[in-house]
Amino acid sequence: xxxxxxxxxxxxxxxxxPAEHRALYxxxxxxxxxxxxxxxxxxxxxxxxxxxxxxxxRIRLRPGRALCDGPGWRDxxxxxxxxxxxxxxxxxxxxxxxxxxxxxxxxxxxxxxMLTDTGSKALVTAAWVAIGGQGLVVVLALxxxxxxxxxxxxxxxxxxxxTAILQLYTPLSVGIPISMLYVPFALVAPIxxxxxxxxxxxxxxxxxxxxxxxxxxxxxxxxxxAALTRDFGLVLFKAGGESxxxxxxxxxGLVVVLLLLALWLSSAHGKRLAFLFGVLAYGLLLMDGFIDExxxxxxxxxxxAVGQVLVIFLLAAVIYRTWRRSRSAAGGxxxxxx
Amino acid sequence: xQEPSFLILTALAAGPHHGYAIMNDVAQISxxxxxLRAGTLYAALDRLSADRLVEVDRxxxxxxxxxxxxxxxPAGRSRLAAETARLRANAAAAAKRLRLAxx
Numbered sequence: 001x002x003x004x005x006x007x008x009x010x011x012x013x014x015x016x017x018p019a020e021h022r023a024l025y026x027x028x029x030x031x032x033x034x035x036x037x038x039x040x041x042x043x044x045x046x047x048x049x050x051x052x053x054x055x056x057x058r059i060r061l062r063p064g065r066a067l068c069d070g071p072g073w074r075d076x077x078x079x080x081x082x083x084x085x086x087x088x089x090x091x092x093x094x095x096x097x098x099x100x101x102x103x104x105x106x107x108x109x110x111x112x113x114m115l116t117d118t119g120s121k122a123l124v125t126a127a128w129v130a131i132g133g134q135g136l137v138v139v140l141a142l143x144x145x146x147x148x149x150x151x152x153x154x155x156x157x158x159x160x161x162x163t164a165i166l167q168l169y170t171p172l173s174v175g176i177p178i179s180m181l182y183v184p185f186a187l188v189a190p191i192x193x194x195x196x197x198x199x200x201x202x203x204x205x206x207x208x209x210x211x212x213x214x215x216x217x218x219x220x221x222x223x224x225x226a227a228l229t230r231d232f233g234l235v236l237f238k239a240g241g242e243s244x245x246x247x248x249x250x251x252x253g254l255v256v257v258l259l260l261l262a263l264w265l266s267s268a269h270g271k272r273l274a275f276l277f278g279v280l281a282y283g284l285l286l287m288d289g290f291i292d293e294x295x296x297x298x299x300x301x302x303x304x305a306v307g308q309v310l311v312i313f314l315l316a317a318v319i320y321r322t323w324r325r326s327r328s329a330a331g332g333x334x335x336x337x338x
Numbered sequence: 339x340q341e342p343s344f345l346i347l348t349a350l351a352a353g354p355h356h357g358y359a360i361m362n363d364v365a366q367i368s369x370x371x372x373x374l375r376a377g378t379l380y381a382a383l384d385r386l387s388a389d390r391l392v393e394v395d396r397x398x399x400x401x402x403x404x405x406x407x408x409x410x411x412p413a414g415r416s417r418l419a420a421e422t423a424r425l426r427a428n429a430a431a432a433a434k435r436l437r438l439a440x441x
Contacts (some may be wrong), residue, residue: 025380031375031403048375050439055377059384 005042007034016056019268055184062259070143072198076272081146081196082206083218084280085137085153092131095229124164126295129156130190137193146202150194157190188283192276221259221277225284227252255283339420342382345372347391347410347418354395354409371395383408391417 010033014026033048037211044052085320089191140149210218226232227248237245264274342364349355349363361374374382376394377434386392395407410418 021380024435025384027404028357029376029380032379033359034403036361037374048377051375051377053377055375055381058381080431154390164431200427 006037006044006214009042009044009176010034010052011045013052014056014091017051018056018060021059062168072268073272075205076269076276077196077200078202078206079209079214079273080206081149081193081200082141083210083214084189084193084196084277085134085149087218087222087225087277089134089138091229092134094222094226095231097233099227099231126160129159133159133190137190137197138271141197141203142207144202144204146197146204149203150197153190153194153197157187157194162188181206188280192279196276216218217259217263224252224255224259227326228256228284253285256284280321321326339417340382341372341384342374342378343420344418345374345426346379346382346386347414347421350392350408350410351415351418354399354407356405356407374407386414390414 007030009024014022014029017026021125033044034182037044133152136152137149137156140146140152197203227236233245236248259272260278263270263277345364345367345399348359348367350361355363357376357379361379364372364374383392384403387394387408390411392408393411397407397429398405
């Protein structure tokens with residue numbers, strides 16, 4: 001019988017593999033490793049250790065793998081399909097309300113101006129599509145009408161995407177980029193919501209999965225997100241100048257990051273949600289200028305397409321992987337490893 | 339297709355094998371040039387099974403340890419045949435050019 005110490009070392013190395021992989025292969029791999037171990041050895045060789053670590057990395061980094069394996073990701077996407085549009089709408093509303101309450105001091109809020117008159121009919125329409133689209137998604141999601149909600153999000157994303165692309169060549173209004181439009185979180189929200197609504201069991205399931213703590217996190221996240229909206233920023237700027245705006249925005253950004261971190265550390269389900277809301281947070285931070293809007297990851301320029309394309313690529317990976325999994329499950333016969 | 343995957347499919351083309359047997363067979367097929375280790379083998383098997391090119395044939399408990407046998411699926415067999423034809427065509431093209439060059 002091989003030394004017990006060697007098996008302990010192997011088990012320790014196998015912990016680097018994802019849990020679902022270990023559940024499937026760990027005992028079998030241990031058998032292979034122990035069968036192949038040189039007699040008298042009580043520690044794995046460096047080459048063997050490196051091979052196991054690389055194998056674990058390969059599996060963890062496999063495109064799409066971590067995105068939607070098993071029901072865990074479907075449930076996370078279901079929660080996201082319900083909570084994300086709600087978060088966007090609440091935070092936008094809080095930002096707008098704060099600015100409107102300050103109306104007499106700072107004039108109408110940016111959102112009100114965009115919804116009424118920006119000097120460009122196309123911009124006004126886009127603003128209505130952006131906000132109205134999110135409102136419609138929330139209502140349809142609350143009613144449990146998943147496919148209608150997905151259609152609303154998709155049409156909204158398509159319209160805003162086309163408008164944004166057209167604007168790259170023919171500016172809709174001098175000096176007003178499309179990202180100023182409250183395109184709720186710069187297209188990331190409607191695109192990611194469409195994906196979540198299409199590939200998950202739907203918002204009704206998401207609502208069922210939300211416990212009291214999840215609601216508390218949603219409220220806290222909405223409040224932090226609200227502090228990062230342009231309207232709220234304008235209120236802060238008018239109230240205390242650039243330093244107050246900057247400090248409050250930094251604090252709100254930190255809160256967003258801490259909330260995502262808390263979600264990440266809470267559970268496996270929390271990790272999935274943290275990833276999904278992290279995608280949304282990218283759009284949010286982009287809106288507030290944390291990410292240089294004219295830089296390679298920003299929203300304003302042709303170069304800004306890089307960041308959007310990355311998000312679209314990640315979401316496309318989710319769709320592809322989920323579609324392939326469901327196709328395999330539907331058409332599968334005989335014993336399969338997956 | 340990467341070489342380890344090709345060699346694993348080649349090993350399984352002869353019939354169902356368990357993990358350790360696949361490792362030994364791959365070493366033999368490649369004249370000892372490719373020595374698969376467990377990490378590489380199971381990452382490849384995981385990928386191949388996700389692509390439905392291999393599947394579990396049966397499971398055994400040997401000395402209290404799980405031993406799982408894998409076999410090629412029909413899709414795996416077709417894929418291996420296609421890959422073999424591709425490699426053969428490449429090798430033939432290379433050989434022809436080497437002959438033309440007088441090497």
